[in-house]
Ligand code: TXA
């Protein structure tokens with residue numbers, strides 16, 4: 001199909017039209033771009049899996065138009081913790097895994113008895129969801145296993161000619177996918193690190209770092225975000241020496257003098273983790289398309305957003 005890109009508010013009506021027709025549409029969120037379809041229409045949701053070539057055992061996140069939908073799609077435990085998290089972090093980059101209600105189709109949850117839900121803060125997606133009036137299911141808008149898109153042009157690279165419409169909302173704010181937590185027995189289980197940090201969550205309850213890599217969150221596979229070039233993680237970029245004739249791309253956290261790299265990208269010249277996260281996937285894409293033999297990336301200090309960025313780098317390095 002011919003993929004149309006429409007920027008800004010002009011895209012809202014066209015996006016709603018696609019959703020109503022049971023089609024997929026790429027939309028911006030505050031984290032990364034998503035590939036959305038009517039969450040309550042199994043045929044529409046199946047198109048997401050086909051378009052992304054995503055294994056059907058990998059469940060999707062449901063994006064709600066408003067908090068009033070929370071109880072319609074999920075069973076909210078009596079405890080106050082879920083309410084507190086919703087009040088503090090919604091709309092925003094926090095996804096909650098809760099027991100599902102029967103109205104959520106099996107294909108969305110991959111047959112699990114839980115559903116992942118979030119409410120995005122992106123103004124364009126918010127308006128699309130209000131006009132559509134129903135939740136959408138939306139994974140990141142990349143081909144399965146690849147780097148998540150943070151611009152409309154990235155979506156075009158990944159899914160161009162496979163989808164009818166890309167809603168262009170500019171570069172996304174956070175640049176990495178939402179934090180995913182499950183709330184069980186008054187504790188917070190961290191299933192995926194993201195913009196809402198473990199430190200922030202600790203203000204609300206005990207946080208358990210989930211070591212799950214398979215059963216519960218199949219998408220949390222060790223190998224993910226795979227660039228074409230091999231990726232090597234180091235503690236300090238400057239001390240890396242390429243082999244003779246080797247073309248190496250460098251990914252540094254902060255400003256660095258490192259002439260040994262054929263291509264160098266800096267995540268944040270002032271060493272700011274928020275800025276680094278916002279630039280991460282774009283820089284990885286740019287290095288990957290610069291025809292290098294190897295990408296060498298520097299780890300960030302393992303705290304706050306740095307831990308979330310390191311998590312993506314480790315998955316990108318895994319083969
Ligand atoms: O920021 C985000 O979360 C983006 C934007 C588009 O909203 N979405 C996103 O979706 O990253 P996706 O599908 O790329 O990643 C969602 C992850 C997958 O690893 C999936 O396995 C996990 O959430 N997941 C979905 N439902 C789950 C459930 N019921 N229990 C545990 N993990 C679940």
Ligand code: MG
Pocket residue numbers: 139140148
């Ligand atoms: Mg994804």
